[in-house]
Amino acid sequence: MLKGELAISGRLLVGLQWSGNYPEETQFLMKRGSRCEVNGYFRIMSGARVGLAPGAVLSLGSGYINNEARITCMRRISIGENVAIGPYFKARDDDGHSISGAKDSAGIRIGDNVWIGMNVTVLKGVTIGDGAIIAAGAVVTKDIPSGMLAAGTPARPIRKAEWT
Structure with a gap:
């Protein structure tokens, strides 16, 4: 159901x-x-559940x-150019609940030329730099620098990313 605004200069499937x-x-x-901006050719495969909150x-x-x-996009999620994301990916830019009295949200930014493996979770406030690779099963809770391979729970940079 679309009630927000689609701004498409590219193509979304x-x-x-x-x-x-x-x-x-x-x-x-x-x-x-809410607003969805599509700048290039982007595909979201079957079984996905994408939700944008007001604003x-x-x-x-x-x-x-x-x-x-x-x-789950409560504030802002940005995915760059030439990004490949594996199955069972999860991204949420908000806690969805309050522990200390204030609900916390912070945007997510995934840079250009990023490869994200299967079953990766990216949490609020994270930036994944250009050319990074995120290993399968990682939980990204902190920024990953450009050009690094990150793995683990929580994810941490382990070496320079090597694209073949």
Whole structure:
């Protein structure tokens, strides 16, 4: 259901399925006052659940997010150009609850030429630098510098990223 604003200068395809896979329900929900900006050719594969709160901005460059993604955008999530994100990806820029009396949210920025493996979680306030690689299963709680391979729970840079 779209109630927010789509600003598309590129192309957004939502709910695609890979050849040979079974179709899965995909949801893309934009609340009033939210905005999705698409600057390049971006694909969100089937089974994804994407939600934008009132006033939130989701900015997409080019690339794809694989099957079964979960994106909760309460403030701002930005995904750069030429980004490949594996299945079961999760990104949330808000705690969704209050522990000490104040709910906390902070944007997420994923740079250009980033590769994110399967089952990665990215939490609020994180920047993943250009050319970074995030290993499968990582939980990204702090910034990852450009050009680094990061792994673990919590994710930490372990060496320079090597693209082949």
